[in-house]
């Protein structure tokens with residue numbers, strides 16, 4: 001327990017931005033083939049504050065948090081979209097109800 005420079009107790013989401021060198025693609029088009037972008041370790045993301053690539057041990061959990069946040073957001077958006085769609089269909093059914101009844 002004498003280490004003074006251990007990892008932080010809790011991982012924090014750092015602001016990331018698209019890597020300017022590869023424009024977020026993580027690869028650079030070389031003359032013959034694509035090369036991993038060294039400015040961002042091929043991740044497409046760099047630290048927004050310093051503009052530098054995060055070390056891999058930071059980058060991976062950061063990307064995980066970012067991805068999880070986006071996935072949760074997407075999930076929420078999908079749910080609310082489905083809600084609106086159901087409401088629309090209900091209204092539609094109610095509006096058209098009865099008029100095309102073909103029973104005897």
Ligand SMILES: [Zn+2]
Pocket residue numbers: 019020021022023024025026027037038039040041042043044045
């Ligand atoms: Zn890059």
